[in-house]
Amino acid sequence: MSFEELEHTADVLMRVRGATINEIFADAGRAMFHVMYGPCEDRGIERRLSLEADNLESLLIDYLSELLFITEVENTVFCTFDIDVRGNRLSAVLRGEPFDPARHSGGTIVKGISYFGLEIVKEEEGYVVEIIFDI
Amino acid sequence: MLTGINRLGDLEWEVPIGYVPDMRVPGRFFLSRALAETLEEGAVRQLANVATLPGIVKNSLAMPDIHWGYGFPIGGVAAFDMTEGVISPGGVGFDINCGVRLITTPLTEADLAGKKRELIERLFDAVPTGVGAKSTMRVSNKELTGVMVDGARWAVERGLGTEADLARCEGEGAMPGADPEAVSAKARQRGVPQLGTLGAGNHFLEVQVAREIVDPEAAKAFGVTEGQVCFMVHCGSRGLGHQVATDHLRALEGALAKYGIRLPDRQLACAPIASPEGRAYYGGMVCAANYAWANRQVIMHETRKVFANLFGIDYDEMRLIYDVAHNVAKFERHDVDGASTEVCVHRKGATRAFGPGAPGIPREYAAVGQPVIIPGSMGTSSFLLRGTATAMQKTWGSTCHGSGRVLSRTKAKKEVCGKELREHLAGEGILVRAHSDSALAEEAPEAYKPSREVVRVVHEAGLSNIVARLEPLGVIKG
Numbered sequence: 001m002s003f004e005e006l007e008h009t010a011d012v013l014m015r016v017r018g019a020t021i022n023e024i025f026a027d028a029g030r031a032m033f034h035v036m037y038g039p040c041e042d043r044g045i046e047r048r049l050s051l052e053a054d055n056l057e058s059l060l061i062d063y064l065s066e067l068l069f070i071t072e073v074e075n076t077v078f079c080t081f082d083i084d085v086r087g088n089r090l091s092a093v094l095r096g097e098p099f100d101p102a103r104h105s106g107g108t109i110v111k112g113i114s115y116f117g118l119e120i121v122k123e124e125e126g127y128v129v130e131i132i133f134d135i
Numbered sequence: 136m137l138t139g140i141n142r143l144g145d146l147e148w149e150v151p152i153g154y155v156p157d158m159r160v161p162g163r164f165f166l167s168r169a170l171a172e173t174l175e176e177g178a179v180r181q182l183a184n185v186a187t188l189p190g191i192v193k194n195s196l197a198m199p200d201i202h203w204g205y206g207f208p209i210g211g212v213a214a215f216d217m218t219e220g221v222i223s224p225g226g227v228g229f230d231i232n233c234g235v236r237l238i239t240t241p242l243t244e245a246d247l248a249g250k251k252r253e254l255i256e257r258l259f260d261a262v263p264t265g266v267g268a269k270s271t272m273r274v275s276n277k278e279l280t281g282v283m284v285d286g287a288r289w290a291v292e293r294g295l296g297t298e299a300d301l302a303r304c305e306g307e308g309a310m311p312g313a314d315p316e317a318v319s320a321k322a323r324q325r326g327v328p329q330l331g332t333l334g335a336g337n338h339f340l341e342v343q344v345a346r347e348i349v350d351p352e353a354a355k356a357f358g359v360t361e362g363q364v365c366f367m368v369h370c371g372s373r374g375l376g377h378q379v380a381t382d383h384l385r386a387l388e389g390a391l392a393k394y395g396i397r398l399p400d401r402q403l404a405c406a407p408i409a410s411p412e413g414r415a416y417y418g419g420m421v422c423a424a425n426y427a428w429a430n431r432q433v434i435m436h437e438t439r440k441v442f443a444n445l446f447g448i449d450y451d452e453m454r455l456i457y458d459v460a461h462n463v464a465k466f467e468r469h470d471v472d473g474a475s476t477e478v479c480v481h482r483k484g485a486t487r488a489f490g491p492g493a494p495g496i497p498r499e500y501a502a503v504g505q506p507v508i509i510p511g512s513m514g515t516s517s518f519l520l521r522g523t524a525t526a527m528q529k530t531w532g533s534t535c536h537g538s539g540r541v542l543s544r545t546k547a548k549k550e551v552c553g554k555e556l557r558e559h560l561a562g563e564g565i566l567v568r569a570h571s572d573s574a575l576a577e578e579a580p581e582a583y584k585p586s587r588e589v590v591r592v593v594h595e596a597g598l599s600n601i602v603a604r605l606e607p608l609g610v611i612k613g
Contacts, residue, residue, distance in 0.1 A: 058385075117400075
């Protein structure tokens with residue numbers, strides 16, 4: 001499980017690798033919250049989420065977009081993402097803490113998830129996807 | 136230097152049909168040789184991709200702050216035929232009606248002596264900024280509908296500004312055609328608590344001084360004099376706009392097959408302008424654009440109150456010069472092959488720059504053209520320009536919107552220490568206030584193209600003319 005930020009002049013480009021699709025989705029969420037808030041701890045907040053889409057890429061965009069909505073309206077910051085993707089359906093259990101301006105102001109707002117170049121690619125030892133976060 | 140593109144003149148370049156498959160028209164952009172050194176191949180490809188969209192008229196265009204984005208390049212401009220053409224959220228961006236307004240005060244730099252720190256601290260307290268910022272206003276869901284339909288007028292009718300402010304906004308601070316039904320409950324939920332907040336990233340509230348007047352006649356018309364303290368607001372439609380863009384991008388992406396549209400980039404998802412999906416996006420986008428005008432109006436109001444209290448000046452002495460949108464799609468009439476024709480102009484990171492006598496600009500500015508406001512990067516000059524007849528002929532009345540990045544945020548953070556930058560700027564008399572120093576590093580001046588060079592190009596290309604240069608004195612960073 002990993003994510004790394006690549007060079008992109010305007011926005012944030014993240015490469016996410018995982019052995020499984022579940023790991024890809026979990027780390028994509030972790031990467032996005034890292035961009036927005038920096039470090040986060042599990043302080044007992046739990047949130048469940050279910051989604052369905054036409055394909056995996058759309059599911060990934062819908063899932064990340066839903067996380068943007070939830071974090072903003074519920075004032076929560078998530079750090080662990082238990083993901084179960086079956087076909088084009090996703091169930092997630094998110095854990096984290098309430099937004100605290102004193103600790104969570106080191107990042108920036110993600111405005112949206114770009115479709116540009118987003119493709120989940122199967123590799124020999126797992127999957128990789130590159131995601132552009134508009135900031 | 137990139138291959139496959141043609142230089143048409145000192146500052147004009149062409150991307151010929153065939154640069155990418157299925158281009159319907161050529162691409163054209165404006166850039167000096169110096170700025171061309173940093174031009175990314177990806178940005179040119181995105182400019183060419185736009186040229187593949189159905190109904191595009193004349194050219195796919197880009198301004199000299201062109202850089203690699205998603206969908207359209209940043210700095211991209213394109214007009215579409217109202218019957219054959221499409222509308223695309225990828226030509227507007229997630230931050231619908233991100234824009235800028237510039238306000239003069241009766242103060243000079245000397246009047247700020249000994250009070251600048253207090254001014255910046257009071258502004259920082261008055262205007263919620265940064266990640267997670269929430270408004271102090273209480274707006275009901277019903278009132279939000281009013282915001283989305285009436286834009287800046289909604290705020291003025293509640294005492295948050297003056298009637299004169301409205302005349303000095305692009306489109307008088309509201310676009311027609313708002314469709315609140317096209318705004319989801321989610322977008323509303325995000326919009327209610329954020330009215331009057333600045334946001335993050337490159338958004339700012341900046342106190343400036345008009346350091347240099349280049350065009351005295353236009354400066355007189357715009358009401359700005361050398362040495363005058365001004366302030367500038369740069370922000371957009373916040374979470375409401377982001378959600379409108381997200382929702383409709385998804386819907387349009389799902390409708391591509393229905394309209395037989397094939398795209399080189401899914402971020403260019405679009406639909407015919409008159410289709411149900413196209414109309415819904417337009418109606419939702421207008422709601423978000425109007426929210427953004429109300430948002431900047433509220434922030435200006437709060438800033439005026441701080442100035443009035445601290446310096447004992449009248450609220451009405453702080454005059455809005457103009458408010459411009461730089462992420463929006465609009466139905467406008469332009470000359471197409473000698474006939475006045477309605478087209479749908481997309482500007483993504485580009486500013487409307489209507490010339491003298493053009494319809495839709497304030498009567499008091501009719502002789503000189505509309506004011507164009509180009510914010511600099513943090514710590515560098517911003518510019519006030521005026522629209523031109525050349526822009527009307529060449530770029531659908533459009534010009535650049537800012538400096539354009541040249542350094543990624545990762546590189547900027549590696550090369551710049553936020554704390555040192557803050558201290559360095561303070562040494563130059565520029566006070567910067569932000570929630571965190573690390574956010575400062577990402578917006579360091581060296582991360583951007585020099586704003587002087589970008590503005591020089593639009594000036595020399597005739598797309599807009601420089602009226603005044605403004606220097607920062609203090610910045611509230613989003």
